[in-house]
Amino acid sequence: MKALFRIVLAAMGVLGLLAVAVVIYATTFLDPNDLKPRLADAVRERTGLELSLNGPLSWTFYPRIGVTVEDASARLPDQSDDDAPFAAFNQAEARLRFAPLLSGNIEVDGFTLDGLRLNLERDEQGRGNWETLIDTVAHQENAPAASTSRRPQRVTTAGERPLTMDVASVQVTDGRVHFDDRQHDREIALSSLALLASNVTSGDAFPLELSFAVESSQPEMTGNVSLKSQASLDLNDAVYTLNGLALKGAARLPALDSARDQNFSLNAPRLVADLNQQRYTFEKAAFDGALHLSSLGEPALPLGGEISGEVSLRDDHAVLTEFALSSGQLLRLTGSGEADQLSDDLHWQGQVEMAPADLRSWLERLGQLPATADAQALQRVGFSSRVEGDRHVARLTDLAIDVDGTALEGEASLGLEAPLLHADLEGSTLDLDRYLPPKATQPPQAEGTPQVRESETAQTTGQKASSSENARALARALDLALALRLEALRVRGIQLENVTLKAQGREGRYRLPELAAELYDGTLRASGTMNVAASSTALSFEPRLADVALQPLLRDALDRDNLFRGTLNARATLSSSFDNNASPLAHLDGKAAFEIADGAMMGINLPGQLCTTAAMLQGNSTSHEWGSDTGFDEFAATFDIVDGVIKNDDLKVALPGIDITGNGQIDLGAQNLDMALAARLVDTADTQGCPVSNTLSRIPLPLHCSGDLKDAPAQWCRFDTGAFRAILQKTAANEGQEKLREHLDRQLEGRLGQRIEEKLGEDSGSNLRNAIKGLFQ
Template identity: 75%
Template structure:
C-alpha cells in the first residue's frame, strides 16, 4: 500500500513538472505575441495617425544645421508599410546659402525612398531593405578665382565633425545597450537612376556633364563584399567630347574603420574627341585586382591595375595606336609619401617601358626616385604613328632605341644617373638632367660611335636646267654644301628657353660626312644665348679645335664659328665630304673666324662673313699639270718644242691664301702657289651660294735645274703667263683653269711697247751725252742747255 502511494506521488509530480514547462513556454510565446502585436500596433498607429509631412520643417532645420544647405521638400512625404516600413520623398531641392530661388539649385532629386525590413525590428535590429534615388541633379561650379561652390558645404560638415567629442577606439568592445553597438549596415539594395552631374570650371574653361547616371548594389553590408555597378554618359562642350563609361566591382565598406575597397574592378569606356579624331572613338579599359582607401590613416593603394586602350590620331589614318599600362602602388597622405612598386607602359611591339619609383614630401618639397628601363624598341614607328617623327636622312634610323637608368628629381627637374642609352648602333653612358617645368638639358655623356648624319635632315637638292629636261644633282657632290635651314616657331621657342649644359665625348663621330675621332665637346647657354666653348677632335691624321656661339634671342638666328685645323690630310677629307678623291692632296693647316645670320628660309652660306686662311704643304692639284701646260706654252713662245713627259697632277711645295668673306662671297688677292719651276700668284672670288669661282692667276716660269722645271729665256722669265680659273665647284679642277690667250696677248703688247721705249731712251741719252749735247750747250749756254737736255730725257721716262 505504501508502495502504491509513493508511485502515485511520483506520477503526479512528473505530470506537474510537464504542465509547468508547458505553461512557462505558453507564457513566453504569449509575451512575444503581445510585444509583436504592440509593435505592429505602434507601426499601424504611426503610419495611420502621424503625418510625415509634419516633419518637413524639422528635416529642413537638421539639414541646414548639418550641411548649411537650404532644403526644400516640394513634394509629399509618405509612409510605406508591411512587409517593409519606409518613407518616400518626392521633388526635393537643396540650395547653397547664397543661392536665389531663380538659380539652378546645388542639388535636387525627383524621388527618394528608404525601406526597412519589418521582422528584424521585432528583435531590435535595423536592416535597410532598400534605398532608391531617382532623378538626381547635382551642379558643381568653380569660379574664375578657383573657388568651388561645394567648398562651403565641405567646410560646414568638417566643422560639425570637429565640434563633436572624439570618438572612442574602434577596437571591438563589449556593449551595454543597443546604443553602444558599433555602426552596422545591412542594405538589401541600393539603386540610383537617371542621375545627372554638371561641372563648369570657369578657371580652366571646362564644361562637362555626366548624364543617365545609374548605380546598382545589393546586399550592402559593413565589412562585407557586395557587387557594385555604375554607368553614365559624359558630354562636354569645353572641351568637345561625348562618350560612355561603365564600372563593375566587388565593393567593401567598413564604416567603423573607414576603409573602402573595390576588388576585381573592371572599368570600360569609349570617348569621342573631335579635337583628336572626328571619325573614331577612343576606347579604353581598366582592370585592377584591388583599389583601397583607408580614410582614417589617409592611405590609398592600387594592386595590379592594367590599362588597355586603343587610340586614333589624325596621323594614323585608319590605323589604331594600342597603348597599355600596368601599375601597383600606394599613397599615404598622413606620411606624405607615395610608392609605385612597379609600372610598365607599352604600345604593342613598338614600346615597353618598365620601372618603379617612390616619392616623399608630397605636399611641399616633393622629391622622388626610382628606376626606369626601356627595352630596345622601334621608336621610329611609334613616333611615326604619333605624328612626331623628325625628318632624317636615314629612313632606318631610330628603329632600335632603349635605355636604363636610376632616376630622381623634384617638381622642377628629373635627373638620370647610371644612364645607358642605346640608339641604333650607338651606346651613350653617363648622367643627364631634364626640366619638367621649363626646357632644360644638362648632360655628361660618353659614347662609342655616332653617325650624326643618319639623324640630320637630308641635304638640299640643287636643280640645273639642260634645255627642257631638268637634271637633279644633290649638293653631296660639291666640296662645299649649301646647308639650308628651315626654322619654325616651335623650334625657335624651344631654343629661346632651353637651359643647356652639355659635355660629350665620343670615340668616333660622323657629322656632315666629316670623320672625327676622340671627340670632346662642351656647350652651354640659356635664354637663347649659347656657346660652343670646346670642340676638340682628331681629324684625318691631324687635329681640329673649334669654338663658336649661337644667338636665337633675336628675330633672326646669328652664328659664329672659329675652327682651326692642324696637319689634316686633305685628300681623305675631301673624299668623305664630296665623295671624290681627285681634287687635292697634301697636308692642310687652316684657321677662320666666321659669322652668319640665318633667316627663316635662307642659307647660312648666303649670309656668311669673316676671315680665313690656309696653307697646304707638300701637296698636289689632281687631274691637271699646270707646269706641263706652262712649259709647253713657253717652248712654243720661244720657237722650241719639248719632249718632257709630264705627270697628271700639279705638285706643289706650298699652296697658301687668305680670304675676306662678305655675304657668302670669298674675296682673295694673295693666292700663292709654289711649284717646281713655277711661281703662281692670283686673286679673285668664290661665290658659296652660287657654288662657282672666278680667279685670275699669273704664273712666272723660273729657269731652274729641277727636272720638273723647264728652260726659259731671260725675257720670258719676266713675263707672267696668265691663267683664268672659273666654273662650278662641283666640277673637276682640270675643268677650272685654262691659259688666257687674250690676257697674254695684251701682256706681250705692253711688254713690247715698254721694250721699244726703253731702247729709244737709251739712244737719245747717248746722243745728248755726245755731239748733240755739246752743240746745244754751245748755242744756249751751259745752264740753259742743261735744262733743255733734262726736258728731252723726261719725254722718255
C-alpha cells in the same frame, strides 16, 4: 507546460500586434512634413548645408515601411539663391524591412535616388566648394563627445545591440555632375549617371555597377564610361574595397582624331580605400587601349600598362612597387618609384628602363619621321636610368642610352613645366651621317608632272615652315647646358676623334664655348654663338684647323682621292644674321685664310706640261722625266666675306718653276664664282731640262674660272684668250715685235701648233694659232 507555452505565444502575439499598431499609428496620424524644420536643422548642424525640402514627404507602409522625399536641394553656407544649388534631386525613397524591426534590427530594403544634380567648383586659387563641407564635417567629428567616459558599454537588451547594415538595393538614376575648374579653365560634365548595387551588407562583397557619359572642354572630349565590380564596405573602420574591377569606356578627342573613338579598359584584381588612414592601394591594375591618330591611319596604335602601388594622403607619400607601359612589340617601359610631400613640395625618385625599341616605326606612324640617309636608323633605341625630381625638373642619373649600337652614359635633366635640357654625356662611336638627310639628288622630271611637283613643293614648304617656327619657339624658351664627349664622330663623311662639345644658354641666346676634336692627324677647334631672341637669327662661328692631313679629309668629305695632299692650316671668323625666309649663307660676313704645306695637286704635273711648252716656244726640247703629281711649296689665300660674297685678291700657289696668282670672288647666295688666275714660268733649279728665257718668264698664262658652283669643277676654268692677247701685245712692244712674231710663227707652224690642235681640236687649235699670229701683224 502547455499553459506556459500558450502564455508565451500570447505574449509574442500581443507584442507583435503592439508593434504593428505603433507603426500604423505613426504612419496614419503623424505627418512627416512636420519633421521638415527638424531635418533642415540637423543637416545644417552636421554639414553646414542649407537643406530645402520643396516637395512633400510621405510615408509608405506594408509590406515595407519607408519615406519618400521629392524636390530637395542643398546650398553651401552663404551661397546665393541665384546660383545653382550645391546638390539637388528630384526624388529620394528609403524603404525599411518590417520583420527585423521586431527583433531590434534596422534593415534597409532599398534606397532610390532619381535626378541627382551635383555642382562642383574650383576657384582661381585652387579651392573647391566641397572643401567647406569637408571642413564642417571634420569639425563635427573632432568635437568632444557629450560623455567623457571611454569605457565600453555592455549590451544587455535588444535595443542596445549594434545596428546591422543590410540594404537590398541602392539605385541612382539620371544623375548629373558638373565640375567648373576655373584654376585650369576647364569644365567637365557627367550625365546619365546610373548606379546599381544589391545585397549591400557591411563586411560582405556585393555587386556594383556604375555608368555615365562625360563631356569636357579642356581638352575637348565626349565619351562614356562603365564599371562593374564586387564591392565590400567595412563601415566601422571606413575601409572600402573593389574586387575584380572591370572598367571600360570610349572617348572622342578631336585633337587626336575627330572621326574615331579612343577605346580603353582597366582591370584590377583589388583596389582598397582606407578612409580613416587615408590610404589607397591598387594591385596589378592593368590598362589596355587603342589609340587613333589622324596621322596614323589604320590600324590603331595599341597601348597597355600595369601598375601596383599605394598612396597615403595622411603621410603625403606614394609608392609604385612596379609599373609597365607597352605598345605591342614597339615599346616596353618598366620601372618603380616613390614620391613624398604630394600636396606641397613634391619630390619623387625611382628607376626606369626602356627595352631597345623600334623608334623609327613610332615616328613613322606619328608622321614625325625625319628623312635619314640610313633606312635602318633608329630601329633600336633604349635606355635605363635612376630618376628623381620635383614638379619642375626630372633628373636622370646613371643614365645609359643605346642608339643603334652607340652607347652613351652620364646624366641629364629635363624640364617638366618649361623647356630645359641639361646633359653631361660621353660615349663611343656615333655615325651622325646615318641620321642626317641623304644627299640631294635631282630625279628626272617626267613629262606632264610640273603641276604635281609644284603642289608637292608647296606642301613640303608649308610643312618645313611650320616645323621651323616650332623649332624657333622651342629655341627661344629652352634652357640648355650640354657637355658631350665621344670617342669618334662621323659627320658628312668626315671622321673626328676624341670629340668634346659644350653648349649653353637660355632665352634664345646660346654659346658654343668649346668644340674640339682630333681631325686627320691634326686638330679642330671652334667656338660660336647663336641668338634667336630677336625677330631674326644671328650666328657667329670661329673654326680653326691645324696640321690636318688634306688628302684623307678630301677623300671622306668629297669622295675624291686624287685632288690634293698636304698639311692644311685654316682659320675663319664668320657671322650671319637672317630671318626665317633667308639663307644664312646669303648674309654671311667675316674673314678667312688657309695655307697648305708640303702639298701636291694629284694626277697632273703642271710644271712638266708648261716646261715642255716653254721649251718648244724657245725652239728647244726636253727629255726630263716628270712625275704624275704637282708638288707645290706654297698654296695660300685670305678672304673677305661680305653678304655672302667671298672676295680674294692674294691667292698664291708656288709650284716648281711656276708661280700662280689669282683674285676674284665666290657668291654663295647666287651660287656662282668668278676668278682670274695667272701662271708665270720661272727659271729655277727645279726646272732642269726646261730653261726659261727672261722674255718667257715675264709672260703670265691667264685662266678665267667662272660658272655655277653646282657644276663640275672641270667646267669652270678656261684659257683666257682675250687676256693673253693683251699680255702678248704688251710683251711684243717691249721686246721687239718682229723678232717675237717670227719666233712664234715657227713654233706655231711646228710641234707647238700640232700639240695645240691635239688638245683643242683642229678647228679650235687653228683659230688659236691664227689669233696669236694676228697679234703681231
